[in-house]
Each structure stands twice: as C-alpha cells, then as structure tokens.
Amino acid sequence: QVQLVESGGGLVQAGGSLRLSCATSGRTFSDYTMGWFRQAPGQDERDFVAAISWSSGSATEADSVKGRFTISRASAKNTVHLQMNSLKPEDTAVYYCAARPGRLPKMHRDEYDYWGQGTQVTVSS
Numbered sequence: 001q002v003q004l005v006e007s008g009g010g011l012v013q014a015g016g017s018l019r020l021s022c023a024t025s026g027r028t029f030s031d032y033t034m035g036w037f038r039q040a041p042g043q044d045e046r047d048f049v050a051a052i053s054w055s056s057g058s059a060t061e062a063d064s065v066k067g068r069f070t071i072s073r074a075s076a077k078n079t080v081h082l083q084m085n086s087l088k089p090e091d092t093a094v095y096y097c098a099a100r101p102g103r104l105p106k107m108h109r110d111e112y113d114y115w116g117q118g119t120q121v122t123v124s125s
Contacts, residue, residue, distance in 0.1 A: 002114045007021050009120045014124065035099070039094050046109050053105055057073065058103075082095070
C-alpha cells in the first residue's frame with residue numbers, strides 16, 4: 001500500500017523558513033515524479049508548487065515560489081523535501097505531497113495518483 005506522509009509544517013513569521021518532508025513507502029518510486037501542492041484557506045482546489053523527477057532530479061517550480069522554494073529528493077531515505085525560504089503570508093496553506101508515474105515533472109494535480117494527508121503551514125505577518 002502506497003503511503004505519503006508529510007511533516008514539517010507549522011507557524012512561522014513572514015521572512016522565515018520551513019522545510020517540509022514527504023516520507024514515501026509501499027513501492028519503488030524510481031520511475032515516478034513527486035510533487036508538492038497547496039490549498040489556501042477558502043480555496044477549493046490545490047495549486048501546484050513544485051515537482052521533481054525521482055530518477056533524474058529534474059525539477060520545476062511555480063512562478064509564485066521560484067527563487068524562494070526548492071524541491072529535492074533523498075533517494076536513500078525515500079524522502080522528498082520542500083525547502084521554503086522568505087515565506088510570505090500568502091504562502092499560508094495546507095501543503096500536500098503527491099506522486100505520479102512517469103519521469104517528467106507535471107504541474108496538473110489531476111495527473112497525480114497518490115496523495116498525502118497534508119501539513120499546515122501558517123505564515124504570520
């Protein structure tokens with residue numbers, strides 16, 4: 001059974017940093033792409049944040065987080081990270097880890113098959 005478990009969320013002041021982690025289990029993800037999405041308060045849908053190919057390390061980020069957020073993977077630990085710097089109040093959201101088969105990072109949530117339960121990130125002004 002595939003499991004994605006996020007951790008690392010919390011409350012931080014604007015300008016601060018957080019590092020989210022996504023621990024994976026239940027299968028080999030070497031041919032998968034891992035993504036991070038977020039759902040802001042009052043928003044119905046989850047927005048793309050970043051994605052990375054597990055095999056190549058090729059990554060892409062949303063324009064809104066470029067230069068501030070970095071996605072990475074630790075293959076030996078089966079874990080994906082999202083380093084978030086220079087956080088803004090508008091980054092407040094529940095952050096979800098997701099996985100999809102295929103080696104190309106994708107930005108559309110509908111292309112992801114597996115999802116974690118989410119972790120809350122709150123940025124105060």
